[in-house]
Amino acid sequence: MTKTASTSTATGADREVAAGAAVRLAGLRKHYGDVRAVDGIDLTIAPGEVVALLGPNGAGKSTTVDMLLGLTKPDHGSVTVFGRTPADAVAQGAIGAMLQGAALLEDLTVGETVGMIASLSRAPMPVSEALRRAGVEDLAARRSTKLSGGQKQRVRFAVALVCDPDLLVLDEPTAAMDVGSRREFWKSMREYTESGRTVLFATHYLDEAEEFADRVVFMRAGSIVADGTVAQVRALVGGRTVRAVVPGATERAVVGLPGVTEVELRGDRVALVSNDSDATLRALLSGFPGAHDIEIAAIGLEGAFLSLTAENTDDSEDGVR
Numbered sequence: 001m002t003k004t005a006s007t008s009t010a011t012g013a014d015r016e017v018a019a020g021a022a023v024r025l026a027g028l029r030k031h032y033g034d035v036r037a038v039d040g041i042d043l044t045i046a047p048g049e050v051v052a053l054l055g056p057n058g059a060g061k062s063t064t065v066d067m068l069l070g071l072t073k074p075d076h077g078s079v080t081v082f083g084r085t086p087a088d089a090v091a092q093g094a095i096g097a098m099l100q101g102a103a104l105l106e107d108l109t110v111g112e113t114v115g116m117i118a119s120l121s122r123a124p125m126p127v128s129e130a131l132r133r134a135g136v137e138d139l140a141a142r143r144s145t146k147l148s149g150g151q152k153q154r155v156r157f158a159v160a161l162v163c164d165p166d167l168l169v170l171d172e173p174t175a176a177m178d179v180g181s182r183r184e185f186w187k188s189m190r191e192y193t194e195s196g197r198t199v200l201f202a203t204h205y206l207d208e209a210e211e212f213a214d215r216v217v218f219m220r221a222g223s224i225v226a227d228g229t230v231a232q233v234r235a236l237v238g239g240r241t242v243r244a245v246v247p248g249a250t251e252r253a254v255v256g257l258p259g260v261t262e263v264e265l266r267g268d269r270v271a272l273v274s275n276d277s278d279a280t281l282r283a284l285l286s287g288f289p290g291a292h293d294i295e296i297a298a299i300g301l302e303g304a305f306l307s308l309t310a311e312n313t314d315d316s317e318d319g320v321r
């Protein structure tokens, strides 16, 4: 089951958002030989939105981010950031970026690195503030060659923040960070987004998307397959998981229960994904009166992710946006 982003007629509100959009990607494509890295993306992000870009490895997230930043040229389509080209937006300090494995200058200390970026910016925040927000004040005198992977990530965050950008673009920002650093990072991000800034971040941590994003965009094989709030995207795959111990259950017997779309059977333990859990449960108890230890749970973002980004899906036009 694929939930494609719908291309329904734009409403007045949609057009308003598009006119003053923070980010507008229209008909964006990038192919590498036979690989369709990005295969026709339309995405509008309003100022102040915090958007998570999700998808399995190779879905096209980094390629999309690179085109948004003007680092890669699209084969087709257009990118605008606050109505400007990416190059202009970057030149004016409107975008701050934190990219996977971006190099840090080896000869400079952390403080000098962030200071140098600030000196190139039109309206930077004080270097000390960027260092504080990124949690690297204590590392200011340290050279980048002496930093751990997680510390380097935090320095990249300071570099992204110091130009005080209206849009922050983050590609897997918390990769290599430990649990404490991740928590500190998101605390700092909240401080930043509370002032109405726009954020687009690509991540593999669904809990981060669930907790921090106003909106999640799922990509698969170069296309957007779902786009909406976490609740909307969870609702797209619908349903709940019904788990129970069902003595004597066979796959054949439970797969025919009303509402059931997926079955997992391990011994007597049954996990059923159902789009009508009430009907499933009634039929389960009537067919298997010995069923016990019953649990019903909503499908989480992880379940939605697995369902929406699975390879063996058909296409339907019932996405949220």
Ligand SMILES: Nc1ncnc2c1ncn2[C@@H]1O[C@H](COP(=O)(O)OP(=O)(O)OP(=O)(O)O)[C@@H](O)[C@H]1O
Pocket: 032, 035, 036, 037, 038, 055, 056, 057, 058, 059, 060, 061, 062, 063, 064
């Ligand atoms: N410079 C390149 N040359 C050739 N193919 C590329 C290039 N960059 C990306 N690709 C291919 O394009 C597809 C999309 O890659 P991309 O890095 O955008 O995915 P991703 O969603 O960011 O993946 P990940 O989660 O692993 O970072 C992949 O099949 C990748 O191998």
